[in-house]
Amino acid sequence: MHQPMLAADANAEIREEVRKLCARFPGEYWRKLDAERRYPSDFVAALTEAGYLSVLIPEEYGGSGLGLSAAAAILETIQEEGCNGAACHAQMYIMGAILRHGSDAQKQQYLPGIATGALRLQAFGVTEPTSGTDTTALRTFARREGDEFIVNGQKIWTSRAEHSDLMLLLARTTPRDQVAKKTEGLSVFIVDMREALGNGLTIRPIRTMMNHNSCEVFFDNMRVPAENLIGQLDRGFRVILDGMNAERLLIAAECVGDAKWFTKKSVGYANERQVFGRAIGQNQGVQFPIARAYAQMRAAELMVREGCQKFESGQPCGPEANMAKMLAAEASWAAAEAAVQTHGGFGFAEEYDIERKFRETRLYQVAPISTNLILSYLSEHVLGLPRSY
């Protein structure tokens, strides 16, 4: 397959090294985990050891201090090689909340451990069963009592909760009817789940259509030291918002990687498979969906690149991050759909990995933000159309 190099790819070397690492984790590895719904501990350990999960942490805290483009290149390559970065992508970016809003003491306390992997901060407790996308309607409440906050409530879809030492938690600290704006009165905490588990914290895994290690999390008078508040009390919504562009761009990069993987598989199979005495890829009905998905992927790739560049130079990048996420998730789904169709019956056979990746990549039109919500953001905030909700 034609592999265009985008102009001067500063991360070509990183991509090459990630490719080598991923070669140690072939389809059989992922298939077995998928069947047993187990966590890819060896893969995550290899990425941690190689330093790939700490690229966004500044050098003074033990990371490599690279920009978002490098992190995007790593995650894209992981997906392009048929692996699954969802197992640990959040370890890369959740720490951004501490980096941008934490005190010096908090940065010293957490970032070096996160950089080495000794501390895993990859659980993000925002979504709740009753509030859904309407984040400010969340009900989990943290009440101040002396030097502690007492937390009661529930989160859902907290991914990797069983494989994380710390959780970044968004909770209400002032009731919604006592604040001027509904985005006020929310606060962000670091929860040490190792201490809290069995002491007010319960984790219950949810079995999903793919191997994603997502959980329900319950808080029953869970005690969190007041010093674990990140940023200002009642101003936590801003802390969460600040991290969302990075998350959307990185997940978009993963979708671009998925699209590349599917397309490589489709092209290989379409060239090889002979039916009616000729390669199926000779039929335009087979070629066109693959070609269309490829074009979609390239457009999304450019948007990811622009978003990362803006993020790195400190410019606002909300529109680009959102568009990148939407376009890339649609491109990966189009490529997945084309791959299943191209492979005919074999698209459904586990040993081809197509069906597994097909299930995995579907998520990104729903999480971390669904396509409708991106469209409504663009309509209102970029195009100036009336607010719809």
Ligand SMILES: Cc1cc2nc3c(=O)[nH]c(=O)nc-3n(C[C@H](O)[C@H](O)[C@H](O)COP(=O)(O)OP(=O)(O)OC[C@H]3O[C@@H](n4cnc5c(N)ncnc54)[C@H](O)[C@@H]3O)c2cc1C
């Ligand atoms: C596998 C998985 C992992 C996840 N990991 C995490 C995690 O680690 N941490 C975390 O906090 N969350 C996580 N999530 C939650 C995820 O972010 C939400 O599922 C997502 O934001 C959608 O919220 P919801 O499921 O409550 O859907 P709802 O908000 O109930 O929406 C349902 C549907 O209605 C549409 N809709 C809702 N309101 C509107 C509107 N005003 N206009 C148009 N359409 C609308 C939505 O687009 C969606 O399609 C995860 C979810 C999944 C499935």
